[in-house]
Amino acid sequence: MDELFRYIGEFHWQQLIMWAIGGILIYLAIKKDMEPTLLLPIGFGAILVNFPFSGAVTQLINGSLEEGALSVLYDAGISNELFPLILFIGIGAMIDFGPLLSNPKLMIFGAAAQFGIFFTLCTASMFFDLNDAASIAVIGAADGPTSIVVAQKLNSSYLGAIMVAAYSYMALVPIIQPPVIRLLTTKKERMIRMPYKPKEVSQTTRILFPIVITIISGMVAPASVSLVGFLMFGNLIRECGVLNSLSETAQKTLANLVTIFLGITIASKMQAEDFLKKETLIILGLGLVAFIFDTAGGVIFAKVLNLFLKEKINPMIGAAGISAFPMSGRVVHKMGLKEDNQNFLLMQSIGVNVSGQIASVIAGGLILNFFFGK
C-alpha cells in the first residue's frame, strides 16, 4: 500500500495553487477564447510540471539526474530561441503590410506606442536588476516571441512569469485598451473620421520591403537581427508570389506546430518553487503598466500631432501601435464605430498595428543593444 501512495506525501500546497492557475488559464482559453492556442498549452503544462518528482521536467531523483521531456524541449527550442524565431516565420507570413505600405506615415504611431516598454524599464528597475527589468519591460512589446528572445538572451530568472504576463495581457487587449483610450480622448476626438484612400502598392515594393527592413534593423541592432529577419523572411515568402504553398504552410501548419510546443514548453518554467514568488505578482503588475503606457504613448502622440495638422487624425489609432496583432487594430475600429456608426478606422488601425509589430521588434533589439553582454 505504501508503494501506491508514497508520492502523495510529497505533495505541497504550492503545487495545488499552480494547478489552480493552470485551470484558470485553461478556463480563460476555452470559455473566454483568450489566446487559446497559447494559454491552453501553458495551462495544461502548469499542471503537468507540478507533481512531486514530475517526469515532465528534469529532476534530481535519488542522486541521479532524470531528464524530463519538457526540459529537453526547453533546451532544444527555447534556450536557443529557436521556437519563437520559427514562430516569427509564420507570423511574418500572416501579415499583410499593404495598408502600411500604402500610407507609410502611419508607422510613426508604431514607434510612439513603444513608450510603455521604456517606461516600464525605468519602473521595473526599482524592483529588479537591470537585465531582469529590461526583460520584464519587453512584455510591453505585446509580442511573445520578442519577449522570449530578449528574456532568454538577458538570462532573466523570470521567464515563466514574463511569458504568462505577455500572453495573458495580449489576450486582454480588448479589456485593457478601451478605458485608457477613453480616459485620454474626448468624444469629439473619437468621432474624427479618417477616410481611407488606398494607394496602389507594387509587388516590387512588397518584395523589397521585408529585405530593406531587415537590412536597416540589422545595422542598428545586430543582436536582434534574427528576430526581424525571421519575421521578414516569413513575409517575403508570402509576397514573392512563387512560394504560395510554403507561405500557406508557414501561416498554418508551421505556426500551429511551433505554438503547441512553445506553449507547453514555457510551462516547464512554471514549477511552484520558481513561480510562486512575490516577484511574479510584481511582474504581472509591471506587464499591465507596460500595456497601459504603450496605449497612452500612442494616443498622446497622435493628439500632439493633431496640434500641427490641418487634416486631423483620430487619436485612437495611436493606440493600435501596440503590436498585439490584430486585436489592437480591431479594438480601435470597434471604438470608432461605437461613437459613430459610419466611422470606419479598420484599415488605418490595422496599418498602425502592423507597424507596431515592426517597432516592437526594433525596441526589443535596442534593449538588447543596451544590456546584452553587459
Add this chain to the structure above:
Amino acid sequence: MNPKAFFDNLYYMGMGMLGVFLVIGVIIVVTFLLNWMTKPKKNRK
C-alpha cells in the same frame, strides 16, 4: 524598492524612444522611396 533607479534609468528611456523613432523614420523614408521608384513612370511627379 529603490525609487532612485527610476530616475537613473531615464537615460535608457530617452535613448530607446529616440532609437525607435529614428529607425522607424528611416524606414518611412525608404518606403516612400520604394513606392516612388516602383510606380509606373507616367505616374511619377
